[in-house]
Amino acid sequence: MQIRDFLRLTGTSILAHKLRSFLTMLGIAVGIAAVVLLTSIGEGIHKFVLAEFTQFGTTLVAINPGKTTTMGMSMGVFGTVRPLSIEDAEALKKLPFAKSVVGFVQGNAEIEGNNRSRRTTVYGTGHGFPVAFSMPVRSGRFLPPDDPVAPRAFAVLGSKVKSELFGNVNPLGKLIRIGGDRYRVIGVMESKGQVLGFDLDDTVYIPLARGLELFNREGLVEIDVMYYEGTNVDQVVTGIKRVLMARHGREDFTITTQQQMLDVLGSILDILTIAVGAIGGISLLVGGIGIITIMTISVNERTSEIGLMRALGARNSQILSLFLGEAVVLSAIGGIAGMILGIGIGQLLAVALPALPVHTPWTFVVLAESVAVFIGLAAGVIPAMHAASLDPVEALRAE
Amino acid sequence: MIKLEQIHRDFQVGDQVVHALDDINLEINQGEYLSVMGPSGSGKSTLLNLIGMLDHPTSGRYYLNGKDVTELDELEEAQTRNTNIGFVFQAFHLVPRLTAAENIELPLILAGISPEERKPKVENALELMHLTDRAHHKPEQLSGGQRQRVAIARATIMEPSVILADEPTGNLDQKSGHDVIKTLESLNQKDMTLIVVTHDQALGDRSHRAIRMVDGRIEQDIKNSGRHDTNQ
Ligand SMILES: Nc1ncnc2c1ncn2[C@@H]1O[C@H](COP(=O)(O)OP(=O)(O)OP(=O)(O)O)[C@@H](O)[C@H]1O
């Protein structure tokens, strides 16, 4: 049988029952639309989250105290871990590829100023912070490059803290109290908004050494090294390792590159996308059952026709492929309709809810259509095999 | 040429065995015109289905054009049915959603013949059956006689050596039935072997050779040469 004849025969039997065929296709269309739409939203969130993370730049390497093994267990539990110190950070600054090195401590503290008070996140950090994290200063200046162990008591306010404490009053030069100590406000940060639920504006920045003292900590929470663009990451990692090993005597720290963080995050978000896709897949399954039902009915109705085709010289395989073809055409057309539906609703959602990121990669479209065709095959195979295995004499007798 | 040797066809019904065909020995030459008569349940349809290779004997040998076809596999059987055998049924068995022309070209489609090659053949067949103006009608728009002529056109489009007709006039009035028989006889004159199962004695008398079946056996096999008048 030639392909065009095969398609024509399949087409006529689908068109012979227009409503029935339409409803069957609709079942698949709804399933594919659900999968495309949900995975598009999943993928949109994926892209959105990664963009949020990379806004800090991709040339960052984070160093944390303690060696994390591949099992995710901290070696610090067993051995002694030397904390990361301000001196460690200073030593790293001498590395040739280090554009900026920033140490961190972090905690919550009560801030008083302008006769108001507010509990907020306080970062102990250094001069390099705005460059490393692309967080510009709006007015005044950031913490100066003071003596790292004995810095002056300066503070820089996040835009929210500034407006909560000072309103429209210019805070520059004013004194505030943080945990009992007095600090002079020398700058206000540009508003950065929220990143994954953290309000980056509800913060106060003070010098690292003072932060350690304030939170009564022995070591830094993290040191971030921003390297010059174009430097090989492995080179950066070995360089940092060499410096810190020399200072600590062994590897009691963990280096995480931005790329590793993005990889981990990416795989978590991929699982999210697959999970929502699977939920949509349930409706696709229902659509597939619809095809099984209709094809079973179709084979029963056309039993005598099957007998006739055999009498005219049709092979078992031709009968099989005719019915299989019908199921595949039904689901393939349903799949295309579902894709248009899914992408269309996605676009509408994107317009109606700009906050909800929607993204449909072409690979999804191709994949969704392949899934539809596969469902047609899987759903059609049992009825079609039944049709092909009918005894021709019996089939001809059916009415 | 058709040759059946000690053909048995048994059906198991519950714990009872029905001998639908019981030791059939039959030789039919190319171009013969044979009628099969007999009471209901005597095995006429079973015999026809077996000759048409839609059914298989429980035991015995069947030679078609010198070849033992009881040995063929499914594919070869289908090909033999397609090219060597034409079926005409009492119930017409036209595909309802296809036009007359499309029904006629089904065997050609199954054989993988291209539309360009099919077209003249189908047109020719339609003309031969006086159906040219009905080519694009669906079966439901045709009379019984016209439907059966479409079925005959379909059965003969591959120019088979044998035409098997199981009560071809059973669903037709006298006039249409007569037309259909005349059509079949005209094909027989082109050297196609014609085997007609019928309950109509008048039809049986037209054939060159008449077989009478009872209880799965051939009771009578007579030649009635000369009695068939093509002009009638
Ligand atoms: N599939 C089957 N299962 C069981 N018995 C069958 C089957 N097919 C035919 N038979 C039996 O075989 C015998 C012959 O049947 P067949 O259909 O050949 O008769 P027939 O001569 O064509 O009768 P009619 O003139 O009524 O068409 C009958 O007794 C019938 O009951």
Ligand SMILES: [Mg+2]
């Ligand atoms: Mg019968």
